[in-house]
Amino acid sequence: MIRLSGRLRSSLIIGGQGIRARKLRTFLSMVSLFMGVLAVVVVQAGAEIANRALLADVELSQGKDGTRQMYLNPEGKTVETALDVLAGRTDAVAMTTVQAIIGEPGVKPVNEGGGPVDQPGGYGRNMTCDVNGCYEVPTGNEGAPSGQAVELQLVGLTGDIRSFRPFRVDSGQWLDFGGDPSLAPRLVLNTKAAEAFRRFEVPAEMRLQGSTINATPRFVGVVEDGGYAPAAYVRSDELLNWLGAGDLSSGRNGPGLQVMMSPAASEVEHALRARLVAAGTPEEQIHVNTVNTLERMSTELSLMRWIFLGMAALVLLIGVAGILNVGLATVGERIEEFALRRAVGTPRLLLAGIVLAETLLTGLLTAAAAIGVGVVALQLASGMFGSRYPSLQGIEFPWQAGVAGVVAGLVAGVLGGLVPAVRAARIPIATVMRA
Structure with a gap:
């Protein structure tokens, strides 16, 4: 050698x-x-x-590899049970969705249906589907004149979702989940929604699907979430000031309720599954998969x-x-x-x-x-x-x-x-x- x-x-x-x-x-x-x-x-x-x-x-759109995703039907006490189980947790986050219109009251939004502002009406009529089929959902805008308002998807979060979907903050700040919920919902817009509000000057009045009282939102930041339509993110407990738990998820845009969990949160998954079944959710309607993009x-x-x-x-x-x-x-x-x-x-x-x-x-x-x-x-x-x-x-x-x-x-x-x-x-x- x-x-x-x-x-x-x-x-x-x-x-x-x-x-x-x-x-x-x-x-x-x-x-x-x-x-x-x-x-x-x-x-x-x-x-x-x-x-x-x-x-x-x-x-940005689906989640990091290894993330466990649970899709639930928002019927019954599903949303209420999920919010209760996941409150204050950092290893699991529940996402609820509801349609919101921000702008002049009593008018049709410039992007009716929630599509991009440069493609008005891109989503067509408001539809929802269940086991009995699909049907149109009244929005309250039937016969209303067109005006200065923007429709978007409002996503309620129980915790910081960035550990699963690493949103990039473009300006402002992300949601602060500490402290008491505010009566004026703090919204973080995605880039598509921010573009819409830069293009159209609208009053700060927000109509929520399922609520009879309009809220006054506050924009605190803008993030890139990989979406192609206007959306905003808000704390779920701040939405509960204006909506009941049963109205917190419309189910129109994909799953009514989505839960994202870390691979190590097996105990949370088992506890949530047991509580949902006990609350009346059929076990065959609880779907869980693992993100494996790579x-x-x-x-x-x-x-x-x-x-x-x-x-x-x-x-x-x-x-x-x-x-x-x-x-x-x-x-x-x-x-x-x-x-x-x-x-x-x-x-x-x-x-x-x-x-x-x-x-x-x-x-x-x-x-x-x-x-x-x-x-x-x-x-x-x-x-x-x-x-x-x-x-x-x-x-x-x-x-x-x-x-x-x-x-x-x-x-x-x-x-x-x-x-x-x-x-x-x-x-x-x-x-x-x-x-």
């Missing part, structure tokens, strides 16, 4: 001396290899960034990555051919040197190691240059386009891309230097006599 270590050290030292003696030739080899290694680095970095961005968008999307992501890595490998092979060409030319010029080394007792393996060490060091230097360019380019892209693309804000260079660049440089060094190394090792000692 010590002898092998000495030969390896000698190969690296002599290989480094060869690189220093032929700087221009080494530089040309690096230039031919640079684009191939950079392509591998860019593809790997792009795949990791795209993977993170895609998962981040899915997490597993579901891994096949598509891997396929896309391998396709682009294959294209990068083709570019890398061009660089390998350049190193191979330069290496063969170098060995041809150093035949007398290698023959003389053989004459004084240098083993064939050490001669091959000298040539291979030069190409490996060249590959590592090229990989370092490509990784450095990738880091600088990513920082520039983050600074220039971060405001336009939130996924680029504060992003760090993926370590997987750095590893891929080093591996690509080593592989290129081996492939480009193997044939010249074998040729150098086979140079006969008699060559020095002819010289």
Whole structure:
């Protein structure tokens, strides 16, 4: 082992001396290899960034991987029981939904149905569905004139949902679940709702579906939640000041009541299930699933990555051919040197190691240059386009891309230097006599 270590050290030292003696030739080899290694680095970095961005968008709307989701019908005492069980908990959050209209009283909203403001009426008529079928729900706006009002989905929360769905705060602040509930509901708007209220100046009066008294809301912040329609988030206990527990979830937009739990909250899940069944909810109506976005999307992501890595490998092979060409030319010029080394007792393996060490060091230097360019380019892209693309804000260079660049440089060094190394090792000692 010590002898092998000495030969390896000698190969690296002599290989480094060869690189220093032929700087221009080494530089040309690096230039031919640079684009191939950079392509591998860019593809790997792009795949990791795209993977993170895609998962981040899915997490906003569906939840982090491993999150347990329970969907419940809001009939009976379901909502009341869930709110009671989950009150004050941080490992489980209940979400209720109700339609709200903010603006002038007695008028139709500009986006009747709750769709985006640039697509009025995008949701069509108010419909709800149960075991007996689907039917239209009266909204109280029938025959009313159009006016300055915005309809949105109001989501009541029993706790901070950001541990399950990592909303990004754009401005203001997130809901504070400490202290007593306010009679003026504090709302955090999503970006679609904020856009609607920037576009239309409306009075601060909120009509809730199921309530006979209008509330005066307060906007405290704006978040990016991945939604495509106006929505706002509010504390469930503040909604209870204006609605009864039975009216707290309309069931119109997806499940009437949704509970999100951490994987470790098994006791909460069992307790909630038992209380719901005891309150009269049929057990077959309690549906629980686990978010596994990464597993579901891994096949598509891997396929896309391998396709682009294959294209990068083709570019890398061009660089390998350049190193191979330069290496063969170098060995041809150093035949007398290698023959003389053989004459004084240098083993064939050490001669091959000298040539291979030069190409490996060249590959590592090229990989370092490509990784450095990738880091600088990513920082520039983050600074220039971060405001336009939130996924680029504060992003760090993926370590997987750095590893891929080093591996690509080593592989290129081996492939480009193997044939010249074998040729150098086979140079006969008699060559020095002819010289």
